[in-house]
Each structure stands twice: as C-alpha cells, then as structure tokens.
Amino acid sequence: MELCFASNNPHKLTEVADVLGPSFTIRTLADIGCTDELPETTGTIPGNSAQKAHYVFDHFNVACFADDSGLEVDALNGEPGVDSAFYAGGDKPGETRSHERNIAKLLKNLDGQTNRRAQFRTVITLVAPDATGSPTEHQFEGIVPGTILTEPRGTEGFGYDPVFLPDGYTQTFAEMPLSEKSKISHRARALAGLVGFLSRKES
Template identity: 35%
Template sequence: MRKFTEKRLLVATHNAGKLAEMRALLAPRGIEVIGAAEAGLAEPVETEDNFVGNARIKARSAVEATGLPALSDDSGISVDALGGAPGVYTADWAETGNGRDFQMAMTRTWNELEALNAPAPRTAQFRCTLVLMWPDGHDEVFEGVLPGQVVWPPRGEEGHGYDPIFMPDGEEQTLGQMPADKKNSLSHRARAVAKMLEGSF
C-alpha cells in the first residue's frame, strides 16, 4: 500500500461538513487540505453504478484539474430487502428538480419496504468508499460499512440525509438522534477514514 508523503491534499467535495471533518483529521499530520470549491472545481457527472467507480471519477477529475493528489468519497444507504437500493442512487432518490428532499426519499424507502411486506428487522448498511489518488494515476481504496436497520417513523433532528430512519446495530437511537460526536465516531465514513489513516498515513 502506498504511503502518502505529500504536504497538500485536495478533498474533492463541495460539502463543507465533510471538508471540515477531513481538515480536523489530517491537521495533526501536517497536511494542508484544500476543498473543491476553493480550487474552483465543478462537480463531475457520476456515471458509474457502484461506489468505487463514482469515487474514482471525482478523484480523477480533481487530480487532472489541479495536479494535486486528491481524496474523494461516494457513499449511500443500501437496504437489503430492496436489493441494495437506493445504494449509489441514494442522493438521486431525494432529487426534486428544486433541491433535495430527504423526507421524500425516506418515505419512498419505507413505502417500498411496506409494499414488499419486508420482515423485520429491515436490515441495511450505510456504505462509504474513499479513493485516494496521486497525480500519476495510482489510487488506494478504503471502504467503511455501518450495519443496522431501517426504522419508522423518522426519529431525531441531528445528522442529515437518511439518518433519522437508520438505527445502527447495537444502538437504541437512530443516527438522527445521536449527537454529532457519537455519530462521527462510529459512522461508515469514520470507519473508512480510520482504514485510510492506518494504511496510507
């Protein structure tokens, strides 16, 4: 596994929360983190049907535009009784043409489970795939999975996306009910980042 020895890293996201999280994680290692918006990058079109493919698209686009090593992620929720859906289309299920409506997406998810009369527990996983890519095209892939189940009705005002209907295994709260520090300590992204820090940093 290649070690990251550079001092600057472009994090290929326009999400301020993800960017702040990566800055906090990498600051102790003396690495300057630059965000996609700061670099003036547009968001590339994601055309793959899997997380690693879409993460590679984002990383490659950032590397080619800046000449810097880049880190990207693709993530979503996969519901077992729905054959893994929404999966890579997690954000698409929330698209309205006028922004994203995750209440609509959560309702669709539950309605589809009800239509199938899916047995409880309605197991699911949050998945995160990180791609760390160097300017020579080499990349390392790190995956984090948080197993749990879909519950109804939505619970909690914390987090974002599908967090209010996802209860991790071994917990009695949804991600939407947890304080940010607890969620961030056990999330799928935290697990992927831990693997990256152990393997390449």
C-alpha cells in the same frame, strides 16, 4: 499533509475534518477553484468514488480523495445504493435533492416489510502522484450494518440518518452527537483506512 477532499458538502466536510484531525489540512473544491460538476456516471459506489478523485487530479493536478456512499437495504435488493442521494429525484436539471423526500420514499417502499436490515457503505478513493508524477489509486471501504426504523428520529446528521439505527446502539445516527457518530460511521471507518495508509506512507 495537505489534501483536497472532492466535496463542498458542509456536513461531509465537518465529519471528515473531525476524523482526520489537525495533522491534515483539507482543501475543498472551492479552495482549489473547482466549480465543475464532478462526474458520477459509473453506476457503482467504488466507481463513482474513483471517477471523482481522478477528475480532480487530472484537471487540477492536486492530490485528492473522494468518497461515494449509499444506503443498501436488504429487502429492496440493495436500493437505494448508488442512487441514494437521488432516490426521490434531484438528478435532473431544475430538480432539487431532498433528504425528506428520499426518506419518505424509502419508508413507503418498506411498508409492510419485516426484514428492515440495511447497511451504510462508503468507499473513499485517494488519487495522488507517484515518484514520476503519475496518478496512483488506493481505495478504502467502510460499512456499518443496522436497521431501518418505521419513522424518523433525531435532527442531527443528514441524509437517511434519522431512520438508520446502527447495530448495538439505541440512537439513530441523527440522534447521536457528531463526536459519537464520527467514531462509528461508515465514512469514519473508510477514513480510518485512509489515515492509516497515509500515516504508514509518511513514516
């Protein structure tokens, strides 16, 4: 089966390809000739995920799935949440995103906090044509609970992986090999829902 994944993020693409396996051919935004900046203006993780998938389907007429993810920290009332990628800036023209600055801001905001509980959350939206060619939408959610450490550990992964310790593990996401992270990550759990749905649809 061929699907477009609405991303050009190489880290995400590697994770997705690892989880989906050889039964699926994944096309990137670049593969379908999409150079547009996809809209992410809904203010919610599920909303942004759906917005991106519908944009690609509407403009390029291809079955597409899009993800949106965020780190939700209890002591910060769910921050950075939908703004995780831009927590320390990078959402304005001329600014660049920085994982390091995002982590530094997160740790500063948690300084002195005893409650360091958090969860990674991913919502994947699949938009594909029905029998009449009209778009149909399906959403799949993946959540991994854990704890925010006081300093980064590990060099693998991306984003907040170096400071996120998933429940039941002694390694951060950034200390795990991709093969291990791909089994338990929030994105992997959402993808499992997508794969299950597509498999049932094909059978």
